[in-house]
Amino acid sequence: MKRIVxxxxxxxxxxxxxxxxxxxxxxxxxxxxxxxxxxxxxxNDYSVxxxxxxxxxxxxxxxxxxGMGALPIVTYSSQDNSLFGALRKASRKVPRxxxxxxxxxxxxxxxxxxxxxxDLFDFMERSHEVRLSSTVLISRGTTAEEIVSIVTPLExxxxxxxxxxxxxxxxxxxxxxxxxVKEIINDLVGPGEPIIGGIQIIGDRKLASTERxxxxxxxxxxxxxxxxSLMKKGKxxxxxxxxxxxxxxxxxxEMKGTVMNLPCExxxxxxxxxxxxxxxxxxxxxxEGKPKFLIHIKEEGVLGETTCSDDLNNRDAMKRIxxxxxxxxxxxxxxxxxxxxxxxSDVLGFGSFLQKSYPKQWKKxxxxxxxxxxxxxxxxxxxxxxxRAGMRGSSFKKQMIEAEE
Amino acid sequence: MNKTISADRxxxxxxxxxxxxxxxxxxxxxxxxxxxxxxxxQAAAVYVDGLIDRHIVHDLLFDSFFSLTFDVPxxxxxxQIKHKGLSSINVQSMSTINDIVLAILSGNTILLLQQCEExxxxxxxxxxxxxxxxxxxxxxxxxxxxxxxxxISTNVALVRRRIKNSNLWLETMQVGxxxxxxxxxxxxxxxxxxxxxDEVRRRLQNIDYESILESGYIExxxxxxxxxPFPTLFNTERPDTVAAHxxxxxxxxxxxxxxFALVAPTTFFMFxxxxxxxxxxxxxxxxxxxxxxxSLFISMFGPSIYIxxxxxxxxxxxxxLLLSLASQRESVPFPALVEALIMEVSFxxxxxAGIRMPRAIGQAVSIVGALVLGQAAVQAGIVSSxxxxxxxxxxxxxxxxxxxxxxxxxxxLRFAVMFCSAFLGFFGIAMFxxxxxxxxxxxxxxxxxxxxxxxxxxxxxxxxxxxxxTFKRSSSNRRPN
Numbered sequence: 084m085k086r087i088v089x090x091x092x093x094x095x096x097x098x099x100x101x102x103x104x105x106x107x108x109x110x111x112x113x114x115x116x117x118x119x120x121x122x123x124x125x126x127n128d129y130s131v132x133x134x135x136x137x138x139x140x141x142x143x144x145x146x147x148x149x150g151m152g153a154l155p156i157v158t159y160s161s162q163d164n165s166l167f168g169a170l171r172k173a174s175r176k177v178p179r180x181x182x183x184x185x186x187x188x189x190x191x192x193x194x195x196x197x198x199x200x201x202d203l204f205d206f207m208e209r210s211h212e213v214r215l216s217s218t219v220l221i222s223r224g225t226t227a228e229e230i231v232s233i234v235t236p237l238e239x240x241x242x243x244x245x246x247x248x249x250x251x252x253x254x255x256x257x258x259x260x261x262x263x264v265k266e267i268i269n270d271l272v273g274p275g276e277p278i279i280g281g282i283q284i285i286g287d288r289k290l291a292s293t294e295r296x297x298x299x300x301x302x303x304x305x306x307x308x309x310x311x312s313l314m315k316k317g318k319x320x321x322x323x324x325x326x327x328x329x330x331x332x333x334x335x336x337e338m339k340g341t342v343m344n345l346p347c348e349x350x351x352x353x354x355x356x357x358x359x360x361x362x363x364x365x366x367x368x369x370x371e372g373k374p375k376f377l378i379h380i381k382e383e384g385v386l387g388e389t390t391c392s393d394d395l396n397n398r399d400a401m402k403r404i405x406x407x408x409x410x411x412x413x414x415x416x417x418x419x420x421x422x423x424x425x426x427x428s429d430v431l432g433f434g435s436f437l438q439k440s441y442p443k444q445w446k447k448x449x450x451x452x453x454x455x456x457x458x459x460x461x462x463x464x465x466x467x468x469x470x471r472a473g474m475r476g477s478s479f480k481k482q483m484i485e486a487e488e
Numbered sequence: 489m490n491k492t493i494s495a496d497r498x499x500x501x502x503x504x505x506x507x508x509x510x511x512x513x514x515x516x517x518x519x520x521x522x523x524x525x526x527x528x529x530q531a532a533a534v535y536v537d538g539l540i541d542r543h544i545v546h547d548l549l550f551d552s553f554f555s556l557t558f559d560v561p562x563x564x565x566x567x568q569i570k571h572k573g574l575s576s577i578n579v580q581s582m583s584t585i586n587d588i589v590l591a592i593l594s595g596n597t598i599l600l601l602q603q604c605e606e607x608x609x610x611x612x613x614x615x616x617x618x619x620x621x622x623x624x625x626x627x628x629x630x631x632x633x634x635x636x637x638x639x640i641s642t643n644v645a646l647v648r649r650r651i652k653n654s655n656l657w658l659e660t661m662q663v664g665x666x667x668x669x670x671x672x673x674x675x676x677x678x679x680x681x682x683x684x685x686d687e688v689r690r691r692l693q694n695i696d697y698e699s700i701l702e703s704g705y706i707e708x709x710x711x712x713x714x715x716x717p718f719p720t721l722f723n724t725e726r727p728d729t730v731a732a733h734x735x736x737x738x739x740x741x742x743x744x745x746x747x748f749a750l751v752a753p754t755t756f757f758m759f760x761x762x763x764x765x766x767x768x769x770x771x772x773x774x775x776x777x778x779x780x781x782x783s784l785f786i787s788m789f790g791p792s793i794y795i796x797x798x799x800x801x802x803x804x805x806x807x808x809l810l811l812s813l814a815s816q817r818e819s820v821p822f823p824a825l826v827e828a829l830i831m832e833v834s835f836x837x838x839x840x841a842g843i844r845m846p847r848a849i850g851q852a853v854s855i856v857g858a859l860v861l862g863q864a865a866v867q868a869g870i871v872s873s874x875x876x877x878x879x880x881x882x883x884x885x886x887x888x889x890x891x892x893x894x895x896x897x898x899x900x901l902r903f904a905v906m907f908c909s910a911f912l913g914f915f916g917i918a919m920f921x922x923x924x925x926x927x928x929x930x931x932x933x934x935x936x937x938x939x940x941x942x943x944x945x946x947x948x949x950x951x952x953x954x955x956x957x958t959f960k961r962s963s964s965n966r967r968p969n
Contacts, residue, residue: 108817
């Protein structure tokens with residue numbers, strides 16, 4: 084008896100250390116996979132929209148009777164002064180308890196981003212349910228609600244598809260930033276500005292949230308991941324597009340891979356290099372109180388395509404391509420830095436390098452950092468290496484030319 | 489003791505003796521009295537038909553007794569018969585009716601002579617015995633295919649054939665005040681610990697129970713703790729397994745009338761080791777042994793982990809999987825625990841039916857089980873297909889345990905964990921595990937800690953617990969250099 088009591092006492096000691104838990108049946112809750120945050124014009128309210136998975140419609144078997152022919156997602160939105168209030172208010176519209184443990188995508192409306200994103204993330208960090216690994220994007224030219232209500236083919240739950248799209252394109256094309264809540268909060272806290280990818284709807288926006296969008300071989304509308312936000316003090320002031328965005332990725336050492344078209348001497352022909360590895364090191368230095376940054380980029384790549392007729396078996400030809408590639412990289416990165424300096428927005432994270440290397444001097448520079456950043460000097464060094472030329476040596480075009488001769 | 493059996497000494501009157509024997513056995517009709525004369529002396533042979541080997545009795549009567557001559561006048565006729573006759577049969581003199589009746593019931597043939605105050609008991613036991621066949625409960629692919637049968641002498645001999653050593657000692661005793669079941673303990677003298685031998689012997693002798701019909705009775709009567717879900721005595725019907733355990737210093741207990749021998753002391757990990765582990769290569773056997781422990785984990789915690797993750801810890805499940813589970817569960821009207829219980833109970837019913845039903849209708853049960861319970865229940869939306877997968881995996885995992893009675897314990901505990909997990913999620917599972925492991929640490933089998941060699945930790949023995957030791961490295965097989 085004594086032993087049983089002892090065991091019960093020991094076990095009850097464990098009870099307060101359980102953390103958060105609650106028994107919830109899957110059928111009693113709605114799984115939220117995407118969240119859109121818009122600002123309501125002329126007020127301080129937020130309009131929050133939730134992309135909820137319609138589990139019955141996803142089913143391949145059994146439960147088909149529940150949602151035959153229904154769309155796999157439903158989007159509800161609600162307005163309130165706070166994000167949490169909007170979430171709870173949504174219960175007036177949604178028949179089940181909302182479950183935020185699986186949010187894949189957070190879309191911030193362009194207008195809301197212009198008002199400032201600083202106030203949006205406290206809720207996400209504080210809540211035990213919301214995960215910090217959700218992808219964050221800013222809608223361009225549309226509201227966030229429109230983005231989270233779009234129906235997409237191929238991917239039954241659009242939020243998962245969009246967040247995957249953002250990740251993959253940032254890895255293979257690198258003209259957008261794939262950042263999550265945690266990374267953005269880290270940037271907001273630090274000296275630099277956060278980088279957030281952009282997302283826009285191309286095509287007929289009225290049809291975007293209808294079934295037709297998922298059933299046509301050529302969807303009337305689709306979402307496009309495009310660009311990197313240019314922020315100033317947490318407020319959206321513009322966008323870095325195309326090569327400028329790629330430059331940001333390079334400078335921030337986020338480059339995983341991209342494709343570079345390098346024109347040859349003969350008009351219209353080009354060598355195409357696929358970047359497979361890239362390491363960027365930023366080395367700050369202070370000269371008479373003025374910061375200078377040395378950006379060193381080391382890239383490796385593969386020749387992916389060529390329409391030139393160079394003799395690729397010749398080492399000099401390869402070297403020429405490497406040089407062209409290095410020059411092109413240097414040009415793009417320089418353009419990006421110039422653009423960022425012009426906007427006085429440290430999206431490149433230079434401030435945090437300086438803070439780490441010169442913590443004492445940083446305290447003085449900190450106050451006036453955007454201006455100091457805009458005036459600081461930089462130097463770019465690029466090393467490039469082509470590792471392979473693919474499955475072929477020189478192009479067959481060279482043989483054609485030789486045959487003609 | 490039964491009062492109808494007289495403890496009287498036998499008299500000189502043959503007829504009276506026979507009458508008394510007949511009376512004490514209630515004139516049972518299978519009792520056979522063969523009367524004849526030996527050199528002019530009235531004699532009778534008494535035995536129970538069916539308990540004796542007819543060939544031996546035939547030889548005894550015709551070749552031995554009928555060709556006898558009493559050529560040494562100085563000795564009594566009984567003495568002379570005792571030292572002649574069939575030399576290979578064990579002969580004993582008896583002088584009380586009580587002894588004689590017990591001997592008859594053990595399958596002996598009793599020779600009574602007129603004018604003699606003693607009787608001779610010939611060990612002629614035999615009769616129908618199931619042949620030595622492949623064990624049905626512990627099957628191996630590679631390894632000896634003989635299994636114990638219901639005869640204790642066969643079983644003992646099967647082990648003796650494997651260990652030809654003078655230190656292999658056997659002690660026999662009778663247990664059960666009504667059944668007088670023969671029980672034997674076998675051990676390797678010098679290897680087995682003397683105090684454990686004494687303890688086994690003492691506990692067997694202290695059994696005060698009327699009937700012993702199977703070694704399970706003995707197991708229940710000599711184990712330390714009655715109220716535990718875990719078996720604290722190992723049983724097997726494989727002679728090679730018994731031999732291996734005897735060689736490790738354990739003690740085997742044979743019970744007449746059952747092919748299952750007990751092994752003491754027992755540790756938990758013995759139940760998850762198959763004899764075959766030692767017949768294959770080390771790496772293969774170690775892998776399979778690890779697989780068995782994984783199966784043990786699945787068969788115990790499988791449904792509970794599923795219940796806990798879909799009712800408490802949804803954020804732990806990868807999103808696509810959660811969405812797929814949610815869509816499957818959409819049409820299921822029950823909470824996850826009820827759903828799991830429905831499937832688990834029906835699986836247990838199927839399994840029990842599979843064991844008990846006549847072989848001829850086996851197929852019918854599997855069709856009903858697979859089609860009705862599996863497919864139709866999912867289609868009707870009563871259970872989700874994920875649950876069917878979990879239950880099926882759990883069921884199959886529980887079959888990998890080589891020892892049936894350990895698998896039974898796990899089967900039982902599985903339901904307890906399911907309730908814990910439905911009540912408190914992973915925390916409930918953790919609490920249950922803490923309680924269970926604490927309980928297991930407290931268990932003893934003949935003084936041996938149940939979880940040894942894990943706790944108390946014996947690193948040397950651990951080499952042969954979760955993985956199988958290599959033969960080269962074990963000290964007994966190390967080559968001298």
